[in-house]
Amino acid sequence: MQKYLSQEVSRLVDERLMSELGFSIDQLMELAGLSVAESITKEFPPCKVLVVCGPGNNGGDGLVAARHLKHFGYLPTVFYPKSTTNQLYLRLITQCNTLTIPVINSTPFYTEFDLIVDGIFGFSFKGDIRAPFDGIIRDIKNSQKPLVSIDIPSGWDVEQGNVTGFGLEPQMLISLTAAKQCAQFFKGIHYIGGRFVPPSLAQEFNFEVPPYSGSNQSIKIS
Amino acid sequence: MQKYLSQEVSRLVDERLMSELGFSIDQLMELAGLSVAESITKEFPPCKVLVVCGPGNNGGDGLVAARHLKHFGYLPTVFYPKSTTNQLYLRLITQCNTLTIPVINSTPFYTEFDLIVDGIFGFSFKGDIRAPFDGIIRDIKNSQKPLVSIDIPSGWDVEQGNVTGFGLEPQMLISLTAAKQCAQFFKGIHYIGGRFVPPSLAQEFNFEVPPYSGSNQSIKIS
Numbered sequence: 523m524q525k526y527l528s529q530e531v532s533r534l535v536d537e538r539l540m541s542e543l544g545f546s547i548d549q550l551m552e553l554a555g556l557s558v559a560e561s562i563t564k565e566f567p568p569c570k571v572l573v574v575c576g577p578g579n580n581g582g583d584g585l586v587a588a589r590h591l592k593h594f595g596y597l598p599t600v601f602y603p604k605s606t607t608n609q610l611y612l613r614l615i616t617q618c619n620t621l622t623i624p625v626i627n628s629t630p631f632y633t634e635f636d637l638i639v640d641g642i643f644g645f646s647f648k649g650d651i652r653a654p655f656d657g658i659i660r661d662i663k664n665s666q667k668p669l670v671s672i673d674i675p676s677g678w679d680v681e682q683g684n685v686t687g688f689g690l691e692p693q694m695l696i697s698l699t700a701a702k703q704c705a706q707f708f709k710g711i712h713y714i715g716g717r718f719v720p721p722s723l724a725q726e727f728n729f730e731v732p733p734y735s736g737s738n739q740s741i742k743i744s
Numbered sequence: 745m746q747k748y749l750s751q752e753v754s755r756l757v758d759e760r761l762m763s764e765l766g767f768s769i770d771q772l773m774e775l776a777g778l779s780v781a782e783s784i785t786k787e788f789p790p791c792k793v794l795v796v797c798g799p800g801n802n803g804g805d806g807l808v809a810a811r812h813l814k815h816f817g818y819l820p821t822v823f824y825p826k827s828t829t830n831q832l833y834l835r836l837i838t839q840c841n842t843l844t845i846p847v848i849n850s851t852p853f854y855t856e857f858d859l860i861v862d863g864i865f866g867f868s869f870k871g872d873i874r875a876p877f878d879g880i881i882r883d884i885k886n887s888q889k890p891l892v893s894i895d896i897p898s899g900w901d902v903e904q905g906n907v908t909g910f911g912l913e914p915q916m917l918i919s920l921t922a923a924k925q926c927a928q929f930f931k932g933i934h935y936i937g938g939r940f941v942p943p944s945l946a947q948e949f950n951f952e953v954p955p956y957s958g959s960n961q962s963i964k965i966s
Contacts, residue, residue: 552770593939613768616764
């Protein structure tokens with residue numbers, strides 16, 4: 523049984539969930555983002571949170587998490603630096619707007635926040651970090667604020683970890699669906715969220731569904 | 745402030761959520777069904793559950809609840825008596841199939857189950873109860889099993905309650921978004937679920953968002 527998924531297996535699992543297994547991206551993103559918000563409530567009391575969202579699904583998870591955090595009594599601000607034409611992300615931004623969550627696209631004052639959530643890059647990240655995200659990662663590091671990464675610490679190689687040394691070093695990581703290979707190099711607080719994996723799918727790809735309890739959508743594994 | 749929504753206001757709130765406010769039905773149904781499953785875990789230990797699903801969105805909520813109940817350690821069976829061509833419901837059925845939840849369309853042996861979940865009719869119900877649901881409601885009543893209704897006890901007038909006397913009399917009701925007018929005639933265990941209502945929407949339609957706590961998706965109000 524593998525504890526950690528490769529980038530290619532992560533892609534195949536995701537693809538399978540959204541094809542034969544009948545899930546929509548709306549559903550999966552909702553459950554993933556909810557699990558992120560829930561696990562944050564277990565480690566950090568309500569506070570001012572900056573949720574930094576990248577241009578892909580990791581940023582979408584961040585938008586969903588920001589919305590749930592607001593419902594849970596936190597004061598989130600979303601930093602969405604790159605504009606999007608993706609209808610799903612635009613709808614998620616509308617949902618944040620309706621909850622009076624500020625969604626900004628210019629550099630925030632990081633020092634104003636108690637916690638930063640990194641929703642910049644997810645398991646499909648490859649290659650170089652392009653602007654403006656290189657500068658944003660540098661700013662987040664410089665802020666020295668408590669940091670939670672969604673699925674992957676941004677800037678890390680999905681399999682090899684923080685090989686360049688340029689990646690973020692979060693205090694907390696929330697792996698979605700299952701931990702990716704880079705998570706074996708992570709030493710902080712580690713949760714798994716996204717309680718939607720059918721055991722048959724986990725078996726097919728030879729990974730574990732963690733022992734969630736009750737109706738929890740996330741579980742602390744270290 | 746109204747405690748109970750009329751049928752027309754319920755419709756308008758739902759419509760608003762899925763138009764200007766940017767929610768997809770997949771998202772709302774996922775959160776609604778999850779809140780149903782979560783509130784059941786607070787009242788009934790894992791057991792054999794029959795989830796009876798009607799042809800509309802109430803049945804869709806039931807399908808989502810059945811899936812989450814399975815993840816939570818329950819043994820659900822879905823009774824889906826009327827076949828559907830709705831792509832969303834078909835996908836939700838696929839998701840149940842993948843989790844090895846039996847989805848049957850012929851009369852179940854009600855006595856085999858410890859709990860029945862009524863996902864037959866929701867807030868848009870009007871008029872007469874047509875076959876096969878008239879017989880199914882009779883069978884559920886005859887079974888005398890513990891019963892949980894989603895949003896509305898099926899057979900009740902959404903505003904006036906069980907005026908014909910033919911409707912179900914559940915032990916537990918889970919109102920979604922907000923309680924409907926008929927809920928004032930309900931005397932059992934009452935939860936509200938569906939933690940996605942923006943306060944501005946509640947204000948506009950003059951109803952309360954209940955004081956959910958922590959990351960809970962449901963709240964017991966009586």
